[in-house]
Amino acid sequence: MDLSSEDVFVVLGPVDETLLADILATGASVRDLAEAWAWVNADEALMNEGRRLPAGKVAELVDLLEVDDETP
Template sequence: MTDTLTREEVRAVAGPIDDVTIAEIIATGATREELARARAWLENDEAMLNEGRHLASGGRVGALVDILAPQDEVEDPRLPDDPGLTEGPGFPDEPG
Protein backbone atom coordinates (compact mmCIF):
# COMPACT_ATOMS: atom_id res chain seq x y z
CA MET A 1 0.00 0.00 0.00
CA THR A 2 1.25 3.46 -0.87
CA ASP A 3 1.00 6.68 1.14
CA THR A 4 -0.04 8.67 -1.92
CA LEU A 5 -3.44 10.27 -1.46
CA THR A 6 -6.31 9.34 -3.71
CA ARG A 7 -9.11 11.66 -4.81
CA GLU A 8 -11.50 9.84 -2.46
CA GLU A 9 -9.14 10.20 0.51
CA VAL A 10 -8.71 13.91 -0.14
CA ARG A 11 -12.49 14.41 -0.23
CA ALA A 12 -12.91 12.29 2.90
CA VAL A 13 -10.51 14.51 4.85
CA ALA A 14 -10.99 17.91 3.21
CA GLY A 15 -14.68 17.74 2.36
CA PRO A 16 -16.30 18.86 -0.87
CA ILE A 17 -13.62 20.62 -2.92
CA ASP A 18 -13.07 21.10 -6.63
CA ASP A 19 -10.96 18.85 -8.86
CA VAL A 20 -8.22 21.45 -9.35
CA THR A 21 -7.71 21.78 -5.60
CA ILE A 22 -7.70 17.99 -5.24
CA ALA A 23 -5.00 17.76 -7.93
CA GLU A 24 -2.92 20.44 -6.18
CA ILE A 25 -3.18 18.54 -2.88
CA ILE A 26 -2.19 15.21 -4.46
CA ALA A 27 0.71 16.91 -6.28
CA THR A 28 2.26 17.91 -2.94
CA GLY A 29 2.95 14.25 -2.22
CA ALA A 30 1.36 14.67 1.20
CA THR A 31 0.04 11.77 3.24
CA ARG A 32 -3.44 11.45 4.69
CA GLU A 33 -1.98 12.32 8.11
CA GLU A 34 -0.41 15.52 6.76
CA LEU A 35 -3.68 16.51 5.13
CA ALA A 36 -5.51 15.88 8.41
CA ARG A 37 -2.97 18.07 10.26
CA ALA A 38 -3.44 20.87 7.71
CA ARG A 39 -7.21 20.62 8.11
CA ALA A 40 -6.81 20.80 11.91
CA TRP A 41 -4.71 23.95 11.56
CA LEU A 42 -7.36 25.60 9.43
CA GLU A 43 -10.16 24.68 11.80
CA ASN A 44 -8.45 25.70 15.04
CA ASP A 45 -5.03 27.28 14.69
CA GLU A 46 -5.19 29.05 18.06
CA ALA A 47 -5.60 25.79 19.97
CA MET A 48 -2.74 24.23 18.01
CA LEU A 49 -0.45 27.14 18.92
CA ASN A 50 -1.53 26.95 22.56
CA GLU A 51 -0.50 23.28 22.56
CA GLY A 52 2.96 24.36 21.43
CA ARG A 53 2.57 23.09 17.88
CA HIS A 54 4.13 25.20 15.18
CA LEU A 55 3.29 25.14 11.51
CA ALA A 56 6.36 24.55 9.36
CA SER A 57 5.75 27.08 6.59
CA GLY A 58 8.07 25.31 4.17
CA GLY A 59 6.73 21.81 4.72
CA ARG A 60 3.95 19.86 3.11
CA VAL A 61 1.49 20.68 5.88
CA GLY A 62 2.15 24.38 5.32
CA ALA A 63 1.66 23.94 1.59
CA LEU A 64 -1.62 22.15 2.22
CA VAL A 65 -2.78 24.94 4.52
CA ASP A 66 -2.03 27.44 1.75
CA ILE A 67 -3.99 25.36 -0.77
CA LEU A 68 -6.99 24.81 1.51
CA ALA A 69 -7.19 28.24 3.12
CA PRO A 70 -10.08 30.33 1.86
CA GLN A 71 -8.89 33.05 -0.45
CA ASP A 72 -10.05 36.59 0.25
CA GLU A 73 -12.54 37.53 -2.37
CA VAL A 74 -12.06 41.00 -3.73
CA GLU A 75 -15.16 42.33 -5.35
CA ASP A 76 -14.99 45.00 -8.02
CA PRO A 77 -17.25 47.83 -6.81
CA ARG A 78 -17.98 48.71 -10.43
CA LEU A 79 -19.77 45.46 -11.21
CA PRO A 80 -23.44 45.89 -12.21
CA ASP A 81 -24.62 43.34 -9.61
CA ASP A 82 -23.33 45.56 -6.81
CA PRO A 83 -26.43 46.69 -4.87
CA GLY A 84 -24.87 50.13 -4.40
CA LEU A 85 -24.53 50.71 -8.13
CA THR A 86 -27.71 52.07 -9.67
CA GLU A 87 -26.69 53.93 -12.79
CA GLY A 88 -24.05 54.13 -15.48
CA PRO A 89 -22.54 51.73 -17.98
CA GLY A 90 -24.01 48.28 -17.96
CA PHE A 91 -27.52 49.34 -17.08
CA PRO A 92 -30.25 49.52 -19.72
CA ASP A 93 -31.63 52.98 -20.40
CA GLU A 94 -28.74 54.63 -18.60
CA PRO A 95 -26.12 56.80 -20.28
CA GLY A 96 -22.62 55.41 -20.16
Protein backbone atom coordinates in the same frame (compact mmCIF):
# COMPACT_ATOMS: atom_id res chain seq x y z
CA MET B 1 1.67 6.76 1.35
CA ASP B 2 0.42 9.40 -1.07
CA LEU B 3 -3.13 10.70 -0.97
CA SER B 4 -5.89 9.42 -3.20
CA SER B 5 -8.93 11.38 -4.31
CA GLU B 6 -11.02 9.35 -1.86
CA ASP B 7 -8.68 10.28 1.00
CA VAL B 8 -9.11 13.96 0.21
CA PHE B 9 -12.91 13.64 0.13
CA VAL B 10 -12.91 11.79 3.46
CA VAL B 11 -10.86 14.52 5.18
CA LEU B 12 -12.22 17.63 3.46
CA GLY B 13 -15.54 16.66 1.96
CA PRO B 14 -16.33 17.80 -1.58
CA VAL B 15 -13.66 19.95 -3.22
CA ASP B 16 -13.36 21.32 -6.73
CA GLU B 17 -11.20 19.54 -9.29
CA THR B 18 -8.49 22.20 -9.29
CA LEU B 19 -7.98 22.07 -5.53
CA LEU B 20 -8.07 18.28 -5.63
CA ALA B 21 -5.35 18.21 -8.29
CA ASP B 22 -3.25 20.73 -6.36
CA ILE B 23 -3.55 18.71 -3.16
CA LEU B 24 -2.69 15.42 -4.88
CA ALA B 25 0.31 17.06 -6.57
CA THR B 26 1.91 17.78 -3.19
CA GLY B 27 2.64 14.09 -2.62
CA ALA B 28 1.41 14.51 0.95
CA SER B 29 0.01 11.77 3.15
CA VAL B 30 -3.44 11.50 4.71
CA ARG B 31 -1.85 12.45 8.02
CA ASP B 32 -0.33 15.58 6.45
CA LEU B 33 -3.72 16.60 5.06
CA ALA B 34 -5.51 15.99 8.35
CA GLU B 35 -2.92 18.07 10.20
CA ALA B 36 -3.16 20.88 7.64
CA TRP B 37 -6.95 20.85 7.93
CA ALA B 38 -6.65 21.10 11.70
CA TRP B 39 -4.31 24.10 11.35
CA VAL B 40 -6.68 25.86 8.97
CA ASN B 41 -9.62 25.35 11.30
CA ALA B 42 -8.01 25.73 14.74
CA ASP B 43 -4.59 27.34 14.44
CA GLU B 44 -4.90 29.28 17.69
CA ALA B 45 -5.80 26.18 19.66
CA LEU B 46 -2.87 24.26 18.20
CA MET B 47 -0.47 27.10 19.00
CA ASN B 48 -1.82 27.22 22.56
CA GLU B 49 -0.99 23.51 22.85
CA GLY B 50 2.60 24.44 22.03
CA ARG B 51 2.67 22.84 18.62
CA ARG B 52 5.26 24.06 16.16
CA LEU B 53 4.01 25.94 13.13
CA PRO B 54 3.45 23.73 10.11
CA ALA B 55 6.37 23.08 7.81
CA GLY B 56 7.01 21.12 4.63
CA LYS B 57 4.05 19.41 3.01
CA VAL B 58 1.70 20.38 5.84
CA ALA B 59 2.54 24.06 5.34
CA GLU B 60 2.05 23.67 1.58
CA LEU B 61 -1.38 22.14 2.17
CA VAL B 62 -2.32 24.87 4.66
CA ASP B 63 -1.53 27.46 1.99
CA LEU B 64 -3.71 25.65 -0.55
CA LEU B 65 -6.59 25.24 1.89
CA GLU B 66 -6.45 28.84 3.13
CA VAL B 67 -6.59 30.19 -0.43
CA ASP B 68 -9.59 27.98 -1.18
CA ASP B 69 -11.25 29.06 2.06
CA GLU B 70 -11.02 32.71 0.96
CA THR B 71 -12.65 32.07 -2.42
CA PRO B 72 -16.32 33.20 -2.45
